[in-house]
Amino acid sequence: MDSKQSIAQLVCQALASCYPNSEQMPDQNTVAEYLEVPPEKEMGDYAFPCFKLSKVLRMGPPQIAIALAQAIDAPHLCQAKAMGGYLNFFFNRENFAQEILGSVLAAGEAYGSGTEGRGKTICIDFSSINIAKRFHIGHLSTTMIGHSLRRIFDFLGYTTVSINHLGDWGTQFGKLISAYKHWGDQDEVERDGVEALTRLYVRFHEEAEREPALEDEGRAWFKKIEDGDPEALHIFNWFKELTLRDTQRVYDMLGVTFNSYNGEAFYNDKMGRVIDELKEKNLLTISDGASIVDLEDSGMPPCLILKKDGATLYATRDIAAALYRKDTYDFDKCLYVVAYQQDLHFRQWFKVVEKMGYAWARDLIHVSFGMISYEGQTLATRKGHVVYLEDLLNRAKEKALEIIREKSPDLENPQEVAAQVGIGAVVYADLQNNRIKDIDFWWERALNFDGETGPYVQYTHARCCSVLRKAAQREAAALEEVSDLSWGDGQADYAGLGDDYAQEVLRLLSRFPEAVREAALRYEPSIITRALTEIAKSYNKFYYENRILDAEPGVRQARLELTLAVKRTLKTALYLIGMDAPERM
Numbered sequence: 001m002d003s004k005q006s007i008a009q010l011v012c013q014a015l016a017s018c019y020p021n022s023e024q025m026p027d028q029n030t031v032a033e034y035l036e037v038p039p040e041k042e043m044g045d046y047a048f049p050c051f052k053l054s055k056v057l058r059m060g061p062p063q064i065a066i067a068l069a070q071a072i073d074a075p076h077l078c079q080a081k082a083m084g085g086y087l088n089f090f091f092n093r094e095n096f097a098q099e100i101l102g103s104v105l106a107a108g109e110a111y112g113s114g115t116e117g118r119g120k121t122i123c124i125d126f127s128s129i130n131i132a133k134r135f136h137i138g139h140l141s142t143t144m145i146g147h148s149l150r151r152i153f154d155f156l157g158y159t160t161v162s163i164n165h166l167g168d169w170g171t172q173f174g175k176l177i178s179a180y181k182h183w184g185d186q187d188e189v190e191r192d193g194v195e196a197l198t199r200l201y202v203r204f205h206e207e208a209e210r211e212p213a214l215e216d217e218g219r220a221w222f223k224k225i226e227d228g229d230p231e232a233l234h235i236f237n238w239f240k241e242l243t244l245r246d247t248q249r250v251y252d253m254l255g256v257t258f259n260s261y262n263g264e265a266f267y268n269d270k271m272g273r274v275i276d277e278l279k280e281k282n283l284l285t286i287s288d289g290a291s292i293v294d295l296e297d298s299g300m301p302p303c304l305i306l307k308k309d310g311a312t313l314y315a316t317r318d319i320a321a322a323l324y325r326k327d328t329y330d331f332d333k334c335l336y337v338v339a340y341q342q343d344l345h346f347r348q349w350f351k352v353v354e355k356m357g358y359a360w361a362r363d364l365i366h367v368s369f370g371m372i373s374y375e376g377q378t379l380a381t382r383k384g385h386v387v388y389l390e391d392l393l394n395r396a397k398e399k400a401l402e403i404i405r406e407k408s409p410d411l412e413n414p415q416e417v418a419a420q421v422g423i424g425a426v427v428y429a430d431l432q433n434n435r436i437k438d439i440d441f442w443w444e445r446a447l448n449f450d451g452e453t454g455p456y457v458q459y460t461h462a463r464c465c466s467v468l469r470k471a472a473q474r475e476a477a478a479l480e481e482v483s484d485l486s487w488g489d490g491q492a493d494y495a496g497l498g499d500d501y502a503q504e505v506l507r508l509l510s511r512f513p514e515a516v517r518e519a520a521l522r523y524e525p526s527i528i529t530r531a532l533t534e535i536a537k538s539y540n541k542f543y544y545e546n547r548i549l550d551a552e553p554g555v556r557q558a559r560l561e562l563t564l565a566v567k568r569t570l571k572t573a574l575y576l577i578g579m580d581a582p583e584r585m
């Protein structure tokens with residue numbers, strides 16, 4: 001039970017003696033809601049305002065506060081003092097320290113995890129790249145938010161299915177084949193991968209301006225892919241492989257993996273069911289030769305299902321994919337981590353699924369996010385300014401290496417640490433703020449070792465490791481063994497954690513499990529980033545204000561335990577947002 005609920009419980013027990021009629025008495029949750037955090041530290045950790053009870057109890061608030069204070073006797077937990085119309089609670093700091101450290105350290109690496117997701121499946125559609133297009137900085141957020149959500153839900157015991165819904169269907173692939181047939185060189189394409197395909201695609205458009213017949217040729221090649229022509233399929237699958245090979249390098253750097261790469265093309269033979277069902281349920285209307293689902297009653301433009309020529313669309317494929325995923329995984333939730341530009345698309349086809357009579361339409365969730373710009377410039381994919389993710393991550397490594405060489409010239413594995421720090425800096429910058437906010441990425445800011453940055457939190461983790469290493473060297477006892485000691489055996493003197501700095505660290509640690517749950521509930525990794533940053537900041541303040549290694553043995557033990565608890569929680573939090581936790585840097 002958390003500290004707020006414990007206090008609420010005490011208040012309720014005390015209230016029982018005041019209320020003549022127990023039905024009028026507020027319950028524990030209501031009392032917990034009434035509890036306030038006082039503006040000044042001198043006023044304690046929580047305050048219960050008695051004003052709200054005054055009417056029913058026919059007593060002045062100060063009298064109520066006094067009566068309650070007299071009825072509360074729980075010195076191990078807290079002291080209760082009547083202060084005006086408030087009943088103020090002062091935690092027993094020693095006891096609080098022992099309790100929190102006990103639960104963090106007993107959980108090992110799993111502090112904050114849970115089993116509430118057992119037996120429930122969450123599908124997460126994220127990253128979802130397009131074939132023959134290079135992976136650019138605009139794909140960072142979908143990739144990292146999706147990856148982080150997957151880790152968060154796994155941590156809470158859910159079964160997760162990570163899906164890369166490949167954009168591998170559309171007339172552009174016919175054009176690409178046509179371009180390859182005209183000007184392509186197998187060795188060159190094999191060597192340069194997506195880069196070469198992009199050049200071919202650009203060339204196709206240039207030439208097609210002069211030679212419009214090329215467009216028809218492109219369409220004809222696409223028709224061949226659709227009809228399963230062996231040559232067309234062979235070339236197209238090769239393009240697909242090349243794209244996946246290139247993106248795999250980025251996924252490897254980021255530690256991202258998928259359970260499924262079933263993309264748009266996978267649903268080719270599953271479209272019939274969608275069309276049949278829509279017809280059967282009288283949802284399809286013909287408009288200008290195209291088949292649509294009218295959504296006027298929901299205030300949206302119609303959802304396009306079939307083009308004039310009978311071709312299916314992006315939305316049709318998404319509906320087919322949702323039906324397939326429900327059948328295959330029986331998901332409790334299916335998340336779509338896609339930029340807010342596609343808001344309408346998702347609202348439309350979610351509505352179509354609802355109209356089809358599927359109650360689980362409400363379990364389809366668009367996890368949308370804002371745009372990213374780079375050093376003040378927004379990205380234009382068509383011309384000019386495109387920042388490729390692979391280049392960005394490589395630059396991040398190089399820049400981190402320069403900083404590390406300067407700051408820690410003796411580090412044994414500078415390359416490895418530079419990769420962890422550089423990539424971590426990018427990931428942190430991406431997951432720092434609420435996902436719906438636009439992001440402006442600046443190197444200077446992301447790689448700063450001070451302030452709210454990836455390197456700063458990683459450095460705090462490394463600092464904890466260093467403190468623990470030094471302690472272990474001194475005592476020649478491995479500190480990881482601390483967790484195996486029995487609690488309350490008198491070794492640690494928790495009075496050594498009575499100062500405001502230590503208490504703040506403990507308070508933040510105690511709230512970490514809540515932060516994980518809230519991040520899951522709101523599909524919001526930034527809640528973890530915030531918790532991570534706050535714990536790091538508070539530990540650094542504690543570190544500057546207190547001696548650890550030179551304190552007397554009982555106090556040192558308590559402060560080392562706090563350090564170990566912080567180290568583990570930071571590592572977990574870093575993991576949950578997809579960052580590494582180097583032990584030295």
Ligand code: ARG
Nearest residue numbers: 125128129130165167318338
């Ligand atoms: N490939 C699409 C794009 O880049 C994103 C696909 C998102 N997933 C989905 N099921 N629609 O815009």
